[in-house]
Amino acid sequence: MSVTSVMSGDPTIGIHDLSFATTQYVLTHATLAAENGTDIAKYHAGIGQRSMSVPAADEDIVTMAAAAAAPVIARHGAERIRTVVFATETSVDQAKAAGIHVHSLLGLPSATRVVELKQACYGATAALQFAIGLVHRDRSQQVLVIASDVSKYELGNPGEATQGAAAVAMLVSADPALVRIEDPSGVFTADIMDFWRPNYRTTALVDGQESISAYLQAVEGTWKDYTEQGGRALTEFSAFCYHQPFTKMAYKAHRHLTQQGGHDTDQAEIARCVGPTTTYNMDVGNSYTASVYLALASLLDHADDLTDQAVGFLSYGSGSVAEFFAGTVVPGYRSHLRSAMHREAVARREDIDYAQYRVLHEQAFPVDGGDHPLPRETTGPYRLAGISGHKRIYEPR
Numbered sequence: 001m002s003v004t005s006v007m008s009g010d011p012t013i014g015i016h017d018l019s020f021a022t023t024q025y026v027l028t029h030a031t032l033a034a035e036n037g038t039d040i041a042k043y044h045a046g047i048g049q050r051s052m053s054v055p056a057a058d059e060d061i062v063t064m065a066a067a068a069a070a071p072v073i074a075r076h077g078a079e080r081i082r083t084v085v086f087a088t089e090t091s092v093d094q095a096k097a098a099g100i101h102v103h104s105l106l107g108l109p110s111a112t113r114v115v116e117l118k119q120a121c122y123g124a125t126a127a128l129q130f131a132i133g134l135v136h137r138d139r140s141q142q143v144l145v146i147a148s149d150v151s152k153y154e155l156g157n158p159g160e161a162t163q164g165a166a167a168v169a170m171l172v173s174a175d176p177a178l179v180r181i182e183d184p185s186g187v188f189t190a191d192i193m194d195f196w197r198p199n200y201r202t203t204a205l206v207d208g209q210e211s212i213s214a215y216l217q218a219v220e221g222t223w224k225d226y227t228e229q230g231g232r233a234l235t236e237f238s239a240f241c242y243h244q245p246f247t248k249m250a251y252k253a254h255r256h257l258t259q260q261g262g263h264d265t266d267q268a269e270i271a272r273c274v275g276p277t278t279t280y281n282m283d284v285g286n287s288y289t290a291s292v293y294l295a296l297a298s299l300l301d302h303a304d305d306l307t308d309q310a311v312g313f314l315s316y317g318s319g320s321v322a323e324f325f326a327g328t329v330v331p332g333y334r335s336h337l338r339s340a341m342h343r344e345a346v347a348r349r350e351d352i353d354y355a356q357y358r359v360l361h362e363q364a365f366p367v368d369g370g371d372h373p374l375p376r377e378t379t380g381p382y383r384l385a386g387i388s389g390h391k392r393i394y395e396p397r
């Protein structure tokens, strides 16, 4: 098959709308550094993080997801949505899909299929690709893709500075208003224990340096496969959205990619291609599945006009699975953005001190099956009201 026929595929399916939400609280890295004695330059310059989103006691992946998706439903209605795919690695139940709670909170029609997907931070990209397949089968349908996660490491672990939380909702449809997703994808899987979370733990285990090497190995692997699948040349891209466990990782990854492609690794050029994708992630922290799409939101909200330009996406999930693919920005996209709402989601968070953060970090529901209501804390649109008989109870605020 020729490169042109692979590239053509069905170029008119992609992201029609994108909205994100984050938490009630924020812990700054200055506060964390003052507590643990770290030189703040390590956080600001070394890993490229300024603050991290922290959920209130009555917030979780479901409340963030519903807050992200509600504006999408308000704008487009739910009539054409027959599938909701919820990607997360912070699942709240081993059987029931978290998306069913969102389906209920948003009053979506019963004629909907709802499912949850997991493969670390990569899950949302799998969801996006599956959604494109469904729309390809019936172009009148839309798929609501949700990525929602809370990143949590043990107190004092080097990963602590790379926590965060957010949800992204994307409406995938034919003739999208924002980004058309192209057919060739480079995919890569390697069985590696760089980061994992056994079912009995609430915090992740990680081999930090190993995870960075595994990520870079995946960049190489996906790019090789993308090229073999007849993808674009590196020089055709205007920007690159990387999974950002911390924003400096995007710079490391892009330097590695350009080296692999035999190109100049000029710092200014790397900053031009990656810098505009990092604005939200440096304040929100690692949002796992949502991170790469928060990078897209940041790019669309902050870069100069990107009309008809190609954007590269590198989605990495520890364990590990990764994918490199391309999108083209649709003419007129700017009038469909939610830039003010996104900036407000980040700006409205309340600063907490280290003691408050510690209490929230250690909070856990009793497992006795009793009634455990939660006090009203979040000022977001949805809340976790409590747990009763082992059932989580959600409500609009």
Ligand code: HMG
Pocket (backbone or CB within 6 Å): 039, 041, 042, 043, 045, 046, 047, 089, 120, 121, 122, 158, 159, 160, 161, 162, 194, 195, 206, 207, 208, 209, 211, 212, 215, 243, 244, 245, 246, 249, 286, 288, 316, 317, 318
């Ligand atoms: P660490 O040991 O705390 O930090 O771990 P470090 O010593 O490696 O320093 C970090 C950077 O700060 C270095 O820069 C230092 O030089 C610099 P680099 O050499 O890498 O360019 N630095 C300073 N700069 C300025 N002034 C200073 C200073 N001191 C040091 N005074 C690590 C950092 C990221 C490993 C840790 O936070 C961690 O384990 N995080 C969690 C794992 C992680 O995020 N891995 C990333 C790849 S895996 C991934 O992305 C998947 C994931 O999202 C999960 C999923 O898929 O579900 C995690």
